[in-house]
Amino acid sequence: MKTDVKPDRRSRDNARVTITDLSQALNLTKGTVSRALNGYPDISETTRVRVIRAAQAMGYRPLSQAQAIKTGRSCSLGLVIELSEHDAHRPFLAEFLAGLTQAASKEGWTLTIATSECEGDTLGIMRDLVHNRKADGFILPRVLWNDRRIAFLERENTPYICYGRANNHQNTSYFDARSESSMSEAVAMLAGLGHKRIAYIGSASHYAYSHLRRDGYRAGLQSAGLDIDPALMIEELLCPEEAAKATRQLLSTNHPPTAILCATDMLARGVYDFANSIGLKIGSDLSVVGYDGSPEARAMWPRLATFSVDNRKAGAALGEMFIARVRNMDAPLQQELIAAEFCPGGSVGAPAKTPDALAQHMSRLLADHMSFD
Amino acid sequence: MKTDVKPDRRSRDNARVTITDLSQALNLTKGTVSRALNGYPDISETTRVRVIRAAQAMGYRPLSQAQAIKTGRSCSLGLVIELSEHDAHRPFLAEFLAGLTQAASKEGWTLTIATSECEGDTLGIMRDLVHNRKADGFILPRVLWNDRRIAFLERENTPYICYGRANNHQNTSYFDARSESSMSEAVAMLAGLGHKRIAYIGSASHYAYSHLRRDGYRAGLQSAGLDIDPALMIEELLCPEEAAKATRQLLSTNHPPTAILCATDMLARGVYDFANSIGLKIGSDLSVVGYDGSPEARAMWPRLATFSVDNRKAGAALGEMFIARVRNMDAPLQQELIAAEFCPGGSVGAPAKTPDALAQHMSRLLADHMSFD
DNA sequence: AGAAACTCCGAAACCGGTTTCGGCAACGGG
DNA sequence: CCCGTTGCCGAAACCGGTTTCGGAGTTTCT
Numbered sequence: 178m179k180t181d182v183k184p185d186r187r188s189r190d191n192a193r194v195t196i197t198d199l200s201q202a203l204n205l206t207k208g209t210v211s212r213a214l215n216g217y218p219d220i221s222e223t224t225r226v227r228v229i230r231a232a233q234a235m236g237y238r239p240l241s242q243a244q245a246i247k248t249g250r251s252c253s254l255g256l257v258i259e260l261s262e263h264d265a266h267r268p269f270l271a272e273f274l275a276g277l278t279q280a281a282s283k284e285g286w287t288l289t290i291a292t293s294e295c296e297g298d299t300l301g302i303m304r305d306l307v308h309n310r311k312a313d314g315f316i317l318p319r320v321l322w323n324d325r326r327i328a329f330l331e332r333e334n335t336p337y338i339c340y341g342r343a344n345n346h347q348n349t350s351y352f353d354a355r356s357e358s359s360m361s362e363a364v365a366m367l368a369g370l371g372h373k374r375i376a377y378i379g380s381a382s383h384y385a386y387s388h389l390r391r392d393g394y395r396a397g398l399q400s401a402g403l404d405i406d407p408a409l410m411i412e413e414l415l416c417p418e419e420a421a422k423a424t425r426q427l428l429s430t431n432h433p434p435t436a437i438l439c440a441t442d443m444l445a446r447g448v449y450d451f452a453n454s455i456g457l458k459i460g461s462d463l464s465v466v467g468y469d470g471s472p473e474a475r476a477m478w479p480r481l482a483t484f485s486v487d488n489r490k491a492g493a494a495l496g497e498m499f500i501a502r503v504r505n506m507d508a509p510l511q512q513e514l515i516a517a518e519f520c521p522g523g524s525v526g527a528p529a530k531t532p533d534a535l536a537q538h539m540s541r542l543l544a545d546h547m548s549f550d
Numbered sequence: 551m552k553t554d555v556k557p558d559r560r561s562r563d564n565a566r567v568t569i570t571d572l573s574q575a576l577n578l579t580k581g582t583v584s585r586a587l588n589g590y591p592d593i594s595e596t597t598r599v600r601v602i603r604a605a606q607a608m609g610y611r612p613l614s615q616a617q618a619i620k621t622g623r624s625c626s627l628g629l630v631i632e633l634s635e636h637d638a639h640r641p642f643l644a645e646f647l648a649g650l651t652q653a654a655s656k657e658g659w660t661l662t663i664a665t666s667e668c669e670g671d672t673l674g675i676m677r678d679l680v681h682n683r684k685a686d687g688f689i690l691p692r693v694l695w696n697d698r699r700i701a702f703l704e705r706e707n708t709p710y711i712c713y714g715r716a717n718n719h720q721n722t723s724y725f726d727a728r729s730e731s732s733m734s735e736a737v738a739m740l741a742g743l744g745h746k747r748i749a750y751i752g753s754a755s756h757y758a759y760s761h762l763r764r765d766g767y768r769a770g771l772q773s774a775g776l777d778i779d780p781a782l783m784i785e786e787l788l789c790p791e792e793a794a795k796a797t798r799q800l801l802s803t804n805h806p807p808t809a810i811l812c813a814t815d816m817l818a819r820g821v822y823d824f825a826n827s828i829g830l831k832i833g834s835d836l837s838v839v840g841y842d843g844s845p846e847a848r849a850m851w852p853r854l855a856t857f858s859v860d861n862r863k864a865g866a867a868l869g870e871m872f873i874a875r876v877r878n879m880d881a882p883l884q885q886e887l888i889a890a891e892f893c894p895g896g897s898v899g900a901p902a903k904t905p906d907a908l909a910q911h912m913s914r915l916l917a918d919h920m921s922f923d
Numbered sequence: 924a925g926a927a928a929c930t931c932c933g934a935a936a937c938c939g940g941t942t943t944c945g946g947c948a949a950c951g952g953g
Numbered sequence: 954c955c956c957g958t959t960g961c962c963g964a965a966a967c968c969g970g971t972t973t974c975g976g977a978g979t980t981t982c983t
Contacts, residue, residue, distance in 0.1 A: 476819050
């Protein structure tokens, strides 16, 4: 049953210096060294610096596994990725992980990740991870408006940091992009180009960001002195296909919009798909703006104007916030916001000169393509 | 310095059942229980089943951290993601991680991930990870033709499994998609539509897959009875911009290709960009086929025909193979291949009827757009 | 000067496991 | 019947840390 070979000790363990090595070199006991390094008050300052110096010189790094069995802390932060049907967080993942692991390793921490198929699983997986000391707490990506994970972790007294602002975000530490500002900004830009009828295509309202972006859109309209027309807002869309249908609906009216603002790039793709299918020229016949700065935005033609968030920075900030929080659970909440950067693209332009002509053009096109579903 | 509150024990540790609990319930010593569970030969079969039964009944799960300090195994598999400049592995990541973590958690393992900026860092990071018992070994994504990681891990006697086939893949365990077959398949399909001049746009040759796909392209041409024309092959391309330039070069000749086969979807995007910029209609004027099945492929218009690999399955297979390997380092190498699935798209069609006319059309278009760089 | 308080460190228990060693009992052979 | 195996388990050391306890030496106070 057991592998009878174990020459690995040769090449694997030789370099590791243990606390016993350190204590012998210093002529102290393990206990004293441990207390010196962990900031106990009953160690003289001279001894402490002596220990710390020697630890650095000898390259001593405590084995987090060994610490964990006594302290319960394994110095690893957890991330449970939910693979819900129409998740849009994929492209960001690599950059986000880069930021996270970077911040983590700077403090000697590591990142443990798991995946889950649904929200219910997530809670169980998180419980197991902290129970088995595989994670000391969690980064919560893609926060929902009413997020069960928050209540759960609060109840379990497990540290966490949110990426996004939940409904009750006053009581949580979070990091987020100010996407509502981006939406307002987009409306202002479109209005500046002369657009009067700017539609909004939003995603499922259980996502926290949906609320913020919708509100940003509305605020943008008000600032621009434009009316809020409910007929120009379609929400709860999950995938490009649904966004395509919504686009058709928006353009089939008597007063179709000349620009469509999308909550995500993924939804903007649906707008493109429909526009392409009926031969509408994006950027001239119809302006489109997305949000996320995803790779897909650059793959579209003309390039989709969008807002990209620096996900590496987000990951790094979340990692730092988390570790700080674990180190002091009583510290005040940390809440940080950044702005997404606008990425111009050929998808925006001035509205067609004569809106009526445009409407006729569209209705004719639509009549030709009634079969589209 | 230390947090003086520790009521967490209440809600965190209460459920955990230790090996001592188990041994007391069974009226055995810890040592006996441990040996019974770990398959030592000096335990009677009756005792063993009694222990295993009780362990299951009481929900005993050994704390991997505690095991690790003695055995050196932490039951976590490592993944170091290299964020090189023009990495194309982002879209796959989520699905790939899903497969990996799924396979891992099935065996009670977890996934520790780290990121690195360059190849040199990767080796150091891997060394640290195994040194600190954060990982028992590694999955190597995006294997290079001559991969330093392989030699390194081999030297360090650390288990690993490759995702991809390196130059010396005879001596490694790997999982991979048979992308060379996909390339041949694509050529066959294009030839079947009547294409005679099929170009190939390949990526950097330090990637292992570049060699395979190029060879697949060549084999496909031979099978179709077409000549291999070096003028129709441009390789070592890293980004869409370079692919766009290559496309221009290919189309500027006297006998331009009517179809372009791309080693990756990312490169196909460059072909689209150039074609769009000069008003070429993809699917009729020029056929394009990619590889990867990335989200970008669906964002392009017309949709890019491509080959998608089931990255979740790949992750799951790699995870299983890895754990099996760790459990028995002396087992024979495992080598597994799957086929990528063809995803049709509007980017392929029959070649233009009169190639000469097409060439003239192109040269005229190109003349109009000499400024393109 | 003596008692009280304080500083600082050693000794040892502990965490949750694994692994070595030795011995008791049953068994088999001569 | 005695002795050498063998099977099976307990005892105890160990892994690399943390944490409690107590006591020796020094300082402070009266």
